Amino acid sequence: MSNILIVHAHHEPKSFSSALAQTAKEVLTRQGHEVVFSDLYAMKFDPVSDRRNFRSVANPDYLKQQVEETYATNHNGFAADLETEMRKIEACDLLIFSFPLWWFSMPAILKGWVDRVFAYDRFYGAGRWYDTGHFQGKRAMVLMTTGSDEEKYSGRGPHASLEVLLAPIHHGIFRFNGFSPLSPFVAWSAAHGTDSDRGLVIEAWKQRLKNLLTETALPNPAAEL
């Protein structure tokens, strides 16, 4: 049995993005895993990073994020909403970011979760990054819906390729913090298909979920990023 944290960022509970996240929760729970679900819109999670991140104050005259994060790490000074999310990441074996691709990256509410929760000193710094990252041994993956079809993210235009678009997440967030990224699960152009199309995507996702904890992680990028 593993602990799985799903961080979901869609404002419509009836959306296909939300259906994919709920499917993950149900299937993984039935498999006997402990599933923790951070539904950021339902939680009214605040994505703005500043002094609201802290109960402690290292320097009241100049807000330097990493100085305050170091101080908060050593003085139990993180705001309650962040401390709760931090403990969820610490407990998880697999982290899933579930979101619709907005402007070729994460919705702000999820970017702010990353900005605020992955704090210096507690989770990185002093040589801990990438191969020596804090979360080595854990897995992470992207579960997302897109507006355009797959061909448009192939690198042959018009959009930047999926690999490039996910690099800030796969390499910059997951690998930086020590997580091994799994292959993303992408529902291409979800809104433009039929109910039957979407049913097939749900089935493919259920199949994928069977082996999520044991499948081989993505290789480190061979080529230069």
Added chain:
Amino acid sequence: MSNILIVHAHHEPKSFSSALAQTAKEVLTRQGHEVVFSDLYAMKFDPVSDRRNFRSVANPDYLKQQVEETYATNHNGFAADLETEMRKIEACDLLIFSFPLWWFSMPAILKGWVDRVFAYDRFYGAGRWYDTGHFQGKRAMVLMTTGSDEEKYSGRGPHASLEVLLAPIHHGIFRFNGFSPLSPFVAWSAAHGTDSDRGLVIEAWKQRLKNLLTETALPNPAAEL
């Protein structure tokens, strides 16, 4: 005389990031340009995108962003804070995003400005994107500070390259909407230098600012992204 919109996202007014943005405002104003400054932290800009974006409602039972954006475009239905920002973009000849690189992309408060302000129908859709984008003829650029030095973003490790990291912004936001991206101005590892180092960066930025409205924009990416 041109109209320049600076959208700035740093929580510390005394930071070097804020100094670079203020320098741009002062120098461009002295050159006779009209400079509009959206200081997102000072404005307490709300980056969460949902029904708060709208005064109008197209479908009360299911929130589909692009449906509501289309309806709001045609019924003067955008929330006042968004309408104000939309008019600023409509008026500008040059758009500058000023921010510290957080987790290899924009701070959430700026990502949310993009999520909420660049609305479907008003600014894209019906064939308007990239070479037929709404804002064709306008320029846009990134002004940013980083935590690591330049070599670490060169593509030779450990981070993804600057080109890859900026692709979602340059290609996915600027070019998608018709803007021609200018070369970014990057203050590398600003926090780790001396006051003298930072003074040299400010001088280099002042020099660059002299020709911002006339310099050649970045070429479209020759290689596949």
